[in-house]
Amino acid sequence: MKSKYNKKLTKQAVLILAHKDLEQVVKLCEKISPYFEIYIHIDKSTFINNEIKTELTNMNVHWWSVYNVKWGSYNIVLATVMLMKEALKDDQNSYFHLISGQDWPLQDPLTIFNNFVNDQNIYMDYFKAKNTFKAGENLIWWVKYYFNYNQINRRSLFGKIYHRLILLIQRMIRIDKLKKNHLDSDAIYAGQEWVDIPRDALSYAIKEFDSNKAIQRVFETSFCSDEMWLQTILCNSNFKDRINKDIHRYINWTEKNGSYPAILDEEDFDKIKNGDYWWGRKISMPISNELIKRLEIIE
Structure with a gap:
């Protein structure tokens, strides 16, 4: 049974980094937009046709295409920071979820929303970069x-x-x-870039990023800084005590369906059902279509 949606609750934002399969990104937005404010950065090198633009606009999705995002580049950080700043402009956004355009909710989106209504934890993977x-x-x-x-x-x-x-x-x-x-x-700390984070911690991280020029100088010429900048800021702050390293994301760290990590399919269903996951990646249609159908049945 789905949870009831309380319209009086403060809002939550989903921030999406997308670079391909925009039809799938639209379907993702259709799935979560009734409950979340959505902010998307689409890789500048990706063609966006008028139909996609219209569909995103009709769902009141906030989207930009500013940076050419290459794997491991600093532009990923800049695109992420831009989305975070845009989402923070809305004072009612109390919690923020950073996902990719190939992610998919593994629970009913309303259930995910309700999980964070009074949650002040930061869900972020981290470890020391040195000697890793x-x-x-x-x-x-x-x-x-x-x-x-x-x-x-x-x-x-x-x-x-x-x-x-x-x-x-x-x-x-x-x-x-x-x-x-x-x-x-x-x-220096590292970890997966995907994070679920409350407003006070994100506001602090963005202010520290903007004001700490040494952090900017170091990460703008680093490799895979998108997996380090936020961890480094928060793990060297009083917010570290509020970080939960269980990020509740299902990722199949094998090579399957021509991808590493694997593109998820129906073979992943039992592990997802028996686990405690909010988001899953990678999803790619049509390979993941049967998995998505089975997830909808158990919501």
Whole structure:
């Protein structure tokens, strides 16, 4: 049975970073727009036809297409910060959910809304970047050294060679961008970029981001700074005690359906049903259509 929706409650905002499959993004908005204010950034390189624009406008969705968002680039941070600032302009928005355009609610959206009505926790994955390794690289290198992936496609063959080369050169000549900006490597945190966060914590994070020029200088030339900037700010603040590392997001960390992490399908249904998840990724239609149908039956 679905929960009742209390129109007197303060609003919540869903912030969406989208870069493809805009028809699916519209369906996502149709699913959640009765309960949430929606703010979307669509990758500037993505074509948006008039039908999509009309559908988003008719649902009163706030959307922009400002930044060319390459994987691992600082533009992801800028697009995210822009959405956060726009959502904070509405004083009634009390809670904020950052998701991707390939996410999908795994519970009835109203149930998700009601979970956060009186919740002051921050649901965010975090860990220290120092001495944590991905693909054989220490994550602190991604902040300590200089990268320019706003201009270069890190996933191209050239980008992969370039990345290895500039890492080698900067390690050899002992570049230390953190030391130059008077930041301790122990203060750098990382984690998944997706977050559910109350207004006071988000307001603090945005103010700190805007005022702390050292943070901006470091992350604007880092790799995958979208997975570090918010963690670094909040984990070095009094808000750290309110962070819950269980982000309630179902992600299948295997390679399936031609994707890593996997594109979710009906084989994931039992794990989702038996778990405690709010959002799931990655969803891709039509591969995920049967899963979506089965989720709708249990709502």
